[in-house]
Amino acid sequence: MKNIIARSAKPSCLKATRVGALALATMIASMIALGAAPALASSALDDGIKAYRHGEFEKSAGIFSSLADNGDATAQYLLSCQTINGVGATANENAGWTLMEQASENNNPNASVVMARRLEAMGGDKDKIRGLYIAAAQKNNTQAMLWLALDALDRGDAAQAEAHLKQAWELGDPRAATLLANRFAKSDVDRLTYLRRAAQHGEMRAAAYLAEEARTVDDKAEAVGWCAIATGMPGHNEDVDWKTIGDAVEKNCGQFDKDLSPKDRAINRERVDHFLSEFFQNYEPWQPWRACAVD
Known part of the structure; x- marks a missing residue:
């Protein structure tokens, strides 16, 4: 089977063609949640994570x-990423996937x-895939909660879907807020509140919806502004090519x-500039779940 984990151009992370990069905070939280470990082992794990984060x-x-030999799940997980892709370890897919399963x-x-994603790619058993996502959701993985929410909708269980989305949103995943806005909002005000809060955390789909909402009420400044955000305008980053960004915004939002x-x-x-300035004062971008890398 073709590797689903590919090398990253950046030395500080591993990328996945289907699975992505893991935030350090998530790993540490997972490590703590897995239960008590000897102090020495925790220190060694911290050293390993630090080396991994810095590309060593x-x-x-x-x-x-x-x-990993002693059953540390975080070490097994990260070592599996390295082994599958042959980064810092001899490439061995079978051994890597065994570690991932452990x-x-x-x-x-x-x-x-x-x-779960591997099984999906292979057309695996849906119940087993669902079970893996349930296990991850029980450990507060919002990526799993989103899958379970969409799965519940497919099965006609709206109440379960809403519960998964609300839990994911409580844990800070703005994608859940966008889905709540479009699937479960009780009013227009409720829907717009969800969308605005999601956009404030960098959810570009929410910003795209807000651009269309602004168009319907003929607020051209907000329409262009939300469209610019949906286009990916990084207003919080000073080290950017503003001409390129401006050209992209004009192409996508000039309408x-x-x-x-x-x-x-x-x-x-000028009103758009003012809108964006206020938006980015409170902008708190959220990093979506990705696998096999640390920040």
Whole structure:
């Protein structure tokens, strides 16, 4: 089978063609949730994670190896990523997937999601896939909660879907807020509140919906502004090519005020600048779940 985990161009992480990158905070939280471990083992795991985070993959593999042999699920998970892809360790898909399965069986939620996605790609048993996502969701993995919510909708269980989405949103996943807005909002105000809060955390689909909402009430400044955010305008980052961004915004968002006169359009763009300035004052981008890398 073709590898689903591919090398990253960046030395500090591993990328996945189907599975993505893991935040350090999630791994540490998972490590704590897995129960008490000897202080020495915890220290060694921290050293391994630090080496992994900084791209010292041979060092991290050496540290993780002994911990994995002793049943440490986090070490098994990260070592499996390295082994499957041959990063800092001899490439061995079979051994890597065995480690990934062990990590999942030892209640590492990230490994469970990876195993579920692998089974999906292989057309595996739906009940087994669902079970893996349930196990990950029980460890507060919001990626799993989103899958379970959509699965519940497919099965006609709206109440269960809403419960999964609300839990994911309580844990900070803005994608859940977008789904709640469009599937379960009790009113227009409720829907817009969900969308605005999701967009404030970098959920670009929510911003795209808000651009269309602004268009319906003929608020051209907000329409262009939300569209710019949906386009991916990184207003919190000073080290950007603003001309390229401006060209992209004009290409994708100019439609919202193209019917204005040149003078009125210039005035509207000043309003857009003000809107974006206020938006980015409170912008708190959220990092979606991805597997096999640390920040």
